[in-house]
Structures are given as C-alpha cells and as structure tokens.
Amino acid sequence: MVHLPPLPGAPDYDEDAGRDRIRSRAVSDARALASGGCDAVMVENFGDVPFYPDSVPKHVVASMTDVVGRIGEEVDCPVGVNVLRNDAEAALSVASATGASFVRVNVHAGARVTDQGVVEGRAHETIRLRSRLASDVAVLADVGVKHSAPLGERRSLDESVDDVVTRGLADGVVVSGRGTGHAVDEDRLARAARACDRHDAPLFVGSGVTADTVNECLAHADGVVVGTALKVDGETTNRVDEARVRAVVEAARASESET
Numbered sequence: 001m002v003h004l005p006p007l008p009g010a011p012d013y014d015e016d017a018g019r020d021r022i023r024s025r026a027v028s029d030a031r032a033l034a035s036g037g038c039d040a041v042m043v044e045n046f047g048d049v050p051f052y053p054d055s056v057p058k059h060v061v062a063s064m065t066d067v068v069g070r071i072g073e074e075v076d077c078p079v080g081v082n083v084l085r086n087d088a089e090a091a092l093s094v095a096s097a098t099g100a101s102f103v104r105v106n107v108h109a110g111a112r113v114t115d116q117g118v119v120e121g122r123a124h125e126t127i128r129l130r131s132r133l134a135s136d137v138a139v140l141a142d143v144g145v146k147h148s149a150p151l152g153e154r155r156s157l158d159e160s161v162d163d164v165v166t167r168g169l170a171d172g173v174v175v176s177g178r179g180t181g182h183a184v185d186e187d188r189l190a191r192a193a194r195a196c197d198r199h200d201a202p203l204f205v206g207s208g209v210t211a212d213t214v215n216e217c218l219a220h221a222d223g224v225v226v227g228t229a230l231k232v233d234g235e236t237t238n239r240v241d242e243a244r245v246r247a248v249v250e251a252a253r254a255s256e257s258e259t
Helices: 018-035 058-074 088-098 123-132 157-167 186-198 214-218 242-258
Strands: 041-044 079-082 102-105 111-114 117-120 138-143 148-150 172-175 203-205
Touching: 018 041, 018 058, 018 242, 041 058, 041 102, 058 079, 058 088, 079 088, 088 102, 088 123, 123 138, 138 157, 157 172, 157 186, 172 186, 186 203, 214 242
Parallel strands: 041 079, 079 102, 102 138, 138 172, 172 203
Antiparallel strands: 111 117, 111 148
C-alpha cells in the first residue's frame, strides 16, 4: 500500500509542504515497495479523513491521477487504485487514465453501515463504466469490508462472494479483519477461500498481514494486501520501510516454495 498524505482540500493537508511533498513521498514509498520485492503497489487516499462516502470532489480525482501517473512511471510493476471511502467511478477513471492495472472497491454489491453512514454498492455503474471506457482494469471487491457492519440480515460468505463475482462481475475478492491492521479470523478466511473456489475467483487478504502471518494467509488466499506492517515502526501513517517489505516478501516466497 502507498498511503497518501492528506491531499489538497482535506482538513489535514499541509499547505507549507504542498503537492511536491505528496508526490515525492508517494513515489518514494512505491519505489521502496517495488525494490523490496512486492508484486504490485496500490495507491489510496488514506490521509483524506473524514472520507466522503461515495463521491469525491474533482480535485481529489485530479490529485490522485497526478500521483498515480507519476508512480506508474517510476516502478516496474502493476499499480492499483483505491479511492476512499467508496468512489469506484473515480478509482476506475484514474486507473484507466494512468494505465493502472486494478482498482479496489470497498462496497461493490449490497450495503454496509460505516462511519460515513450507509455505503451502497454500485456494481451496475462501475462495470458499465469500464465497458464505456474500453478499459481492462481489474476490479477487486471487498466482502464484509473493514470498518463496517452489515445493513440488515447478515449474508453468508458464499452469498457475498456470489454477489460481487457472479452478479457484480468483479475479478477478485478481498476479505479483511475488522479494521486497519487487524488480522482476518482464520475460520473466516478458510470459509472465504472455499467460497471463492466455488465461484472460481482469486482471493486476497486485505488487512493484518505481517511477516509472521503471511504464511498462514497464503495457505488459503492467492495474495495479500499489506500496509501497516511495511511502515517504519509499524505505524500506518509512516513511510514504507524497505527492510520490513523484504521481510514480508521473503516470508511469502518461503510459503510459496513450501507448497
């Protein structure tokens, strides 16, 4: 994960440092991730709290397009985009304009209760927009996304995977713990893996992955999304620590060789 500092327009935006600091920090983090052996990097407007629920202003789209484009020029690996809290249209547009390879959509189908209120999936809009843009950007969709609760009756993991993959036409599934940095319960992860197998969809673990747990995660999942564990001192808002990146990547590679 490349967690962006607050962008222009966000309450905590640093006017003195300006846009140049955001660009240089993002590129530096992306280079550290790529040099440390990550297979891909994903860019997210993590510093833009409090998040817009489902539609960010145009200046956020412009800022992210600028940063994602620069990262794409600097790293030789796939780049992804996540626009918080749930602006799939913006993420897909940024990715398509910059040549990024994938987007993450926190709520692609159904609805979740979040600190932004009720966030509703718009798979019908996202997938149709991808067609209109003649884009091949992959959509990775969360099921039971972190920092949220179900609205109404809880659906099974198999039903949720069916919602995003079969009915929502997502290309992959992300399962997370209850919040940023929190691990996924092993039983839940195993059930998600079985559901994804039935629906022929790749599964990614979206939170709480560390050098100590990546082996267990990859026993069930096809890949992992790692943020906090790769940062200096394990703090989410700190810079990426290349040594930490290498530790997680080496543990993951060891897991692959064992299988």
